[in-house]
Amino acid sequence: MLNIVDLRDQVDAEVDYTTMVPRAPFDVSAALDIVAPVCQDVATQGVEALQRLSEKFDHVVPQHFRVPAEALHRALEGLDPLVRQAYEIAIERRRVVAFQELGPQQVDVEVATGAVISQKMIPVNRVGLYVPGGRAPLASSVIHNVVPAQVAGVAQIAVTSPPQAEFGGLPHPNILAVCALLGVEEVYAVGGSQAVAMFAYGVDGLCRPVDMICGPGNIYVAAAKRYVQGRVGIDSEAGPTEIAIVADDSAIPSHVAADMVSQAEHDPMAGSVLITDSEELARKVDVVIAAQAAQARHSARIHEALKGEQSGIVLVRDMEQALAVADAYAAEHLEIHTRDADALAQRVTNAGAIFIGTWSPVSLGDYLAGSTHVLPTGGGAKHSSGLNVKSFLRAVHLIRYQQGATDAVAKDVIAFAESEDLPSHGNALRVRVEDPDGSRA
Missing domain, CATH: 3.40.50.1980 (Nitrogenase molybdenum iron protein domain)
Incomplete structure (x- = not known):
């Protein structure tokens, strides 16, 4: 049912995975x-x-x-x-x-x-x-x-x-x-x-x-x-919501499939991506997804999302490559279903939110996990955080310098200002040093 992207022959140092992972345009x-x-x-x-x-x-x-x-x-x-x-x-x-x-x-x-x-x-x-x-x-x-x-x-x-x-x-x-x-x-x-x-x-x-x-x-x-x-x-x-799931052969296919289907339920443009080094898991998930999608209330919407260019299964050599692909994708929601999920989660650098282990599905975060569900999409997790307090x-800075502290750096400010050809900036310090009480004005 899902598109397959095989990256196992790619060398991490030589490719830009950002251009290879499934994602629909959002202009x-x-x-x-x-x-x-x-x-x-x-x-x-x-x-x-x-x-x-x-x-x-x-x-x-x-x-x-x-x-x-x-x-x-x-x-x-x-x-x-x-x-x-x-x-x-x-x-x-x-x-x-x-x-x-x-x-x-x-x-x-x-x-x-x-x-x-x-x-x-x-x-x-x-x-x-x-x-x-x-x-x-x-x-x-x-x-x-x-x-x-x-x-x-x-x-x-x-x-x-x-x-x-x-x-x-x-x-x-x-x-x-x-x-x-x-x-x-x-x-x-x-x-x-x-x-x-x-x-x-x-x-x-x-x-x-x-x-x-x-x-x-x-x-x-x-x-x-x-x-x-x-x-x-x-x-x-x-942009459209998205989920990426990094999984090895220890993952439970029905759990992975359910989470991909749940994300596809949002919108026909929603993205559901599985990144795995296990061909067997990929086959099982694909079969289970088809069954779950067929039985879902919003079946038509889900099928459209899962068959779109923004969804699919990405095959990788190992979890090192999986991590590189996940960081390039920078998912809004990233789930990790691996034996060492906690350790792998600590190494992720680009994700809106990270859901660790099979008992931490995105649906928890959507509703009442306690985390924010307002997260960057479309790769925005590379530079932005989710909405929070x-x-x-x-942030507003309040600057309080006493006279002695200002006098101590006046010559440095004057030199700095001259280097930028803004002499009046320097003069604002000079008049304070030369006329501290304003008596010469």
Whole structure:
């Protein structure tokens, strides 16, 4: 069922595995021309544009773009008790981990006598969270974005999710229920690139601009985030979700197959990749995947994802080559199913999150493991981290030099400034040394 990529005859030092591993293109630039006029319409026409765009893209115009408080409470009251319990466990575990991520809020370093540099962590003031509402109502995304923002100390958190015709123009009730559980009261029924524009530019009488936009979405949401970046901060341009699994002949085929199928369930563009040195495991996984996919509720979507160019089985010589391939792929989610999974995990350098051993499937991280599930895609793990508390904090340096400490390095600053042909920079130190009390002014 799966495409096979055989890399066993490749020499690590001579090849770029990045070009050889399965991955579908995700061209955000191509969508920019489409989202640019949408964003500009929202910026200039406000609610009128939201009404027109909501009708066009969501096929429903909400009675209220801002979700009424009673709708949030009603959604929470109507939540299935078992689902509510799962949400509460997820919130509790993510919050526990988030507090550990927070770390010290101020660090003071005395670089010389009378010369102190402090670093203070200041939270972003206002954050807008986009929550998809298409194939799957990602209530989990609310938890994994809101909890670290709250722990970071973000003062204002606004959430938006596409209006759903079947729910009277409101977002999915589960999304509203989680917002209520988390105490988020500013919730909007706006979707797509117009929602990103609403957060970036603000809409008079409805929504004030935010300082940062986070949350996943389709290629148009990603393109809109790129379009408004600079005016506001963004978390990332999330592409299709992906999983890579490094496995040897000790792996359990049904476990590996189930995790690849679960990732394919997200989207027809989702990537599921097995990297293994065992041909026997590869054959077994391929057979089991076909059986599991055929029985799945979203069988058509899963088959499309698994048969796409972004999914497949990569055959390698040994675990050393497997590690090299995994680091080149830089998976959003990396599972390790090997005899020495812990040791191998410590050697990985590029992954959004690493799931160690057969009892740590990605599905745990998606929901309530306590880790973040907002992770870099498309190889972004080579340079970016998953969303965490520090994503919502800005590091600000406070510089406190006493007179003696400044005098001690004045000549060095003057020399440095002259070397860059910026003499007035040096003069700012010279006047302090020559006229410390300003009496010559």
